[in-house]
Amino acid sequence: MAKRVFLDTSCGNLIHPWGGKLKLFFVLFLLISLYLSIPVSSVLGYYTNMPASVVLGQPDFTSGIAGNGGINASSMNNPLGACSDGNKLAVSAANRVLIWNTFPTRNQQPADLVLGQPDFSTETANIGGISAQTLSTPFGCWTDGKKLVLVDQANKRVLIWNTFPTQNQQAADVVVGQPDFITSSGAATASKLNLPVGVLVYNGKLIVSDQTAHRVLIWNAVPTTNGVAADVVVGQTNFTTGTTGTTASKFFNPRGLGAYDNKLFVGDTSNNRFLIFNNIPTSNGASADVVIGQPDFTTNTANNGGLSCAAIFGGQSPFIPISNGRLFLADGETRRLLIFNQIPTTNFQAADIVLGQSDCAASVTGTTANTFGNQPIRMGAEVNGKLIVGDQANSRILIFNNVVATPSIGLYPYPEAAGNGRLRMRGNVRLGQWDRYSLTRSKLTVSVNGGSEGMIDSLYGLREDAHDNLYEFFHEYDPKPPPGGTEGYTLKFHANSSNADESYAFYFTPFEIKS
Template sequence: MLTDEHSGGWEPRTWLGAPAPGGLALPQASPSMAWMYSPRGVFIDDSHVVVADSGNHRVLIWHGVPESDEQPADVVLGQPDGTSEGRAAGGRGPERGMNLPTGVAVVGGRLIVADAWHHRILVWDEVPQRNDVAPDVVLGQPDSSAVQPNAGRECSASTLYWPFGFAMLGPRFWVADTGNRRVLGWSGGIPEPGEPADIVLGQPGEHARGENRGEAVGPASFRWPHAVTGADELLLVADAGDHRVLGWSPHPGGDAPADSVLGQQDFSSADEWPYGPHSGDRFRFPYAVGLDQGRLAVADTANNRVLLWDELPSEPLGGRPADHVLAQPDFSSNGENRWALVGRDTLCWPYGLSLHGDRLAIADSGNNRVMVWERRR
């Protein structure tokens, strides 16, 4: 078990998904409402837990925060029932189906899902209370049956290619348009279908999609932007492929260089830890980032850990080391499940996280589960 010296009082509380008899957390041959297969996204608030059960091409919803291990979900979306799996609802079609959903959140009472490999964002005007409900809004495609990258045409400010993450920050809606190596922003909030973004961040124009702008890594480029978080006047993007988190304050109104970088010593570096210093200020494929009440969490995915800062680092370059590390015995360790058996406080490739007050939900993808951690006051 972890000690307070490194975990800062954070403890794993609830295990959602496959148990691990004998040390491996394996998915069932057939899905259930209680088990998962490679979940890559999670959202938690006081009223819901929502999981992108990515390997089963579905979203699971718990109404209320689960209190017991392996508690079954209340609702499944993307499949006709809790025992079906497969892309596009097992072949029924994309109208109610999904293909590797990732980002999930409840925003202003609306459920939003990044249906990444269908190259679209799905919106339900209310959080569904029953299974197999079709979305009310489809963004990034001309209709609910279309699933082509960039809607089958040239990349533009209204098309998407592997959108993995999103966030609503103040009045702006941001999408990590990962396959186009950019972040799109809508200043008027969640857009209407077909509405182009008014902010294209990370590329010189709406039709460009080159990795790091086709140049060396810099303060205005992305290799693999995967998750977005922040506040009314702060935008943070987990640029997983460049092993860093970029920050803009205030929000950029167009393509602009970042003001800060976390995980690298400067804007021109993209070093992959552990080949650099073994510490709490370097990353290896950080796929998720969360900010709540001034506290910052980063899923340092390939290092099998979550890093926590009690306050957002103020340094523009490099940032100070994290205050706490979860799932590893110290800041210099990075083994999958600490090179041991699966435990309540171990991780294997955490792809997603959601920070809400003293609760932290982690999509522990390699262990086919979601772990809800809590901080002792």
């Protein structure tokens, strides 16, 4: 009489055709990283041409009207910057900053308060006269949820709120770049700004890009009084010159700023490149270590070598997010975001993923969930798996929720005879969404009884199943008890996807099969 084999969560035995009892433990792991083992319930995995999940400033993903519905808490006009700590969100647009006290989760969600204006119905520059409460073309911003730091560009200053604002038109506490809150003149000195764009705070330092002075200023501590002079200048050898250049130590209209792992990232817009300083500069005129978008430090050709994953044309975002070792760059003139899964260490390195385009050779505009309008895009933070992007031409903020359905490995409920005393285990892997993720045999491995991992015997039958990639596989093995007389027998399957976030992994409850 044939034996029935079924799935059971209790201990049991498998009676195979050759007689004898043998426990079979099938432990299933879907690991997104070969090295990290952090159990979570979902995977972070951006992919090329990924659509946004939430839109602010518009009722849907096909609308792109400035001030849609009038000037109010739900509309916006040409957003230039955004920042978030993962909970609060601030967006600078049209002489005001809109603030959401909790991170928005639905389309056209109204803001909770506004800075720079007495209410949500006005957008007047320096309304009532320049002061600690007014704004004129606010640009880049930074927040940790406690402080808020904002570039007030046309007033040639940076404003600091020592505690995060809680009421409309709340006055700033400190001004940088001006001696007081009523002055707005520009200059290239240690205590003045010419045209600030980007700002961030990193390891207690305040860092500001001063575009038309072609420099980046660093304060070794966040100023607590007005008009404090910077400590370090990058892009110039002193605080009173403002020349351009195409070398490792010069800029031409720097805008974007980012910092990670004590590295400084600068978007050198008119040189069509991004520069990486492997250490935050501590002396004037420091040289960059790596260039993105160009093969060397002396060329600045737009889309050098043609439009590709390695080329840059502009790059005008005031902020450069870096999260978990992943770098996000706004390639503004081609209306796309480039994602590097690891921080580049060599010049002209190609990006791994592109958002806003179908591939790295495309440069189209649009008003959809996965395209941007015909103006430079302004990137905000990437926090808690959410990427914030200002689509200036479409007067909207796009939020990409970097979470996809949990992939899974499934095994058939019983092994089958493979001949010559061997057994064959069949299964399948459901990975991501159709045509967005891929799996090769080298990325699906098996370990027998804790031994080293090797490729499974066969991966075949790729098909679309419920909009997922579904791969069939099998692996054959000798079911003889391992040395030492123990009956335990373990197969551990491991699937690796190259375009998923390496910080996350998946665990599935072990089970056994028995007769």
